[in-house]
Amino acid sequence: MQLFIASTSPFARKARIVAHELGLGDRIVMIEVDPWTDPRLRSLNPLAKVPTLIRDGGEPLYDSAVICDYLDALAGRRLIPQDGERRWRALRLQALAADACTAAGRLFAGERRGGEDPMRERLLAAVEAALDALEREPLDDVAPDFGDLCAALLPGYCDFRWPDRDWRQGRPRLAAFAAAMERRTSFVATRHRAPKRGL
Incomplete structure (x- = not known):
């Protein structure tokens, strides 16, 4: 493949x-x-x-x-759980993280272009609200399922795009979860980085 x-x-x-x-x-x-x-x-x-x-x-x-x-x-x-509430939780967390990452990507692209994006405040509010929602979630960094893996993507993407901004303020549980997840072998091996030359 x-x-x-x-x-x-x-x-x-x-x-x-x-x-x-x-x-x-x-x-x-x-x-x-x-x-x-x-x-x-x-x-x-x-x-x-x-x-x-x-x-x-x-x-x-x-x-x-x-x-x-x-x-x-x-x-x-x-x-990916196949039945019951565990399944819906995993799929919900996947959707939350994916849509928040989409919003973050558009925010970053808008900042690079400069100028005024009429959607900026809505996109920023979506990212912040998603981070707040993840702070309230009982996330598992020991035996994570698909939802937990997805939940860790948004904090990691925020760190990559805005290394000088502190999303951790007021979100201690999410900060601890994200730090633990970023130490997993799968996360270490897939860290964001600038593209190779020629790409």
């Missing part, structure tokens, strides 16, 4: 973390691309977004949640 990724993307990081947690890393070739300019990616995924998974003998898969679900099925359903 091949996984098209960008080192700056929290969505690609989600898929990479899940692959690592499931022990599937040696079955997947990671292909780093610039999703804005790479013609291969557009030919595989009409949206030209990362992550995109090229399966052995199957249609490409895209959207990080879909890819993670596929990888979990491949590994025997170990991370």
